[in-house]
Amino acid sequence: MNNVLKFKNKKANVVAQDEIYNFAYLDENTKRMIRRALIKALCIPGYQVPFSSREMPMPYGWGTGGVQVTSSCLTTDDVLKVIDQGADDTTNAVSIRNFFKKTANIETTETTGDASIIQTRHRIPENQLNEKQILVYQVPIPEPLAFLEPRYQETKKMHALSEYGIMHVKLYEDITKNGHIETAYAYPVKTNDRYIMDPSPIPKFDNPKMNNNPAIQLFGAGREQRIYAIPPYTEVTSLDFEDYPFDPSKAPHKCSICGSNDSFLDEIITDDDGNRSFICSDTNYCNQRMKDK
């Protein structure tokens, strides 16, 4: 690091600590490699493209895949929003936002409508996204067949030949055990009528929002080294049975702050007596509704 500082000093005389990072942390060659993977992923919706994931200054499982995708997409004009389970103010969201503030010196926001790139962990914002936005998902396990077929070679073949019977076996088992499809998050979808895809652990409530969304949706799995994508206006259907159709489902309550009837709710236990209340998981959506009132 000293060498870098000395070298920069010679050239510019003064250098701030933050400028020793390349724009958005990753070096340009890495970003180019990731962009290639992203373009391939966009061309084949739902197909998992391998990429050479880098060590990031955060542990695996904290969004290393999402951060690398965001880093490769960022330009100096971008406005970044980061959410974690819908909230702008939790540790993961705050630290990733600060990370890019520091390494890319870009503007950040908490307002969904103002952001050009939204990195998300496990939610899709309640507000409708537009054509100028990119939604970047953090993905822990990209392979939807992984829990049924542990052999990677075999799942690759199954994707290539669209052998997806086994995916319905999982749903069959769900109905048999519980009387309904119990899977409530990471609910498998079919993208563009071809590839079965794991939508990352978003609640199944969010699944319909992926369908025909005008925004670009990118998925990055850092530890598993996979990137996949849904281009704008692509058909995304949730798997189901004719007699057990897909049901997005939602807690039968209103948000106790803003009163919203149709947003995804978090259940909060409020005291030691087990009293509970339900509030919007999307904090920005909730705050805006309160402001509008």
Next chain:
Amino acid sequence: MEPILSVQNLNKYYGDQVGCKNMNMTLYPGEVVGVVGESGSGKTTFINSISGNLNPDRGKILINKDNEIINFLEISESLKRLLIRTELAFVHQNPRDGLRLDVSAGGNISERLMSIGQRNYGKIRQTIFKWLDKVEIDKSRVDDFPRTFSGGMLQRLQIAKNLVTSPKIIFMDEPTGGLDVSVQAKILDLLRKLVRELNLSVVIVSHDLAVIRLLADKIIVMKNGEAVESGLCDQVLDDPQHSYTQLLVSSVLQV
């Protein structure tokens, strides 16, 4: 009548070792062909080679699918796998190889149905019950895991799982191996019933001449990777010509 499966001059080598050599076989609809021989004679290599589990080195495998002859070794991987899960079925000696042990009995039977596009839970459930009945497994066990089943039940479950999509050709590798005699008799009885009822075409491998005599119409006797004698089952077993067949027949225990 056209044969449903015809194998011509099939060869499979493991390096310099012969797996099976110059094998020929014709299987007509509704017919059962038995393959017998001692351990290491190439029976399993042969059945794996003709069922798509192994890639043979030379030879031809022709499958008659609705009067269209398919050259099994030259079609694309995707068509091959489609055929394997719709037209063909393979019953393993060890049912644990052919079943998913962490999926319920019903789920195991339903997999092939759903892989060919059935998406109605109620109808799938009905088909499962029908097949449990056919293989004589109590309906109340439908949601139990295979690991709670006995050996004989596992084998019957595997048979149901394979037959549920009405495949045309069934391959069986020692389906009664490792089962005690009474359970073995029950499975054989069941197989004989299903073969008659559903007009199945079967290739069955066994070292047990009694199994073959009971089920098979034709027989192929293998030794050192080659067929030493073949023909009608009763004829070959009652009047064996080759010295090895004679040895095999005479070494059956008479009780």
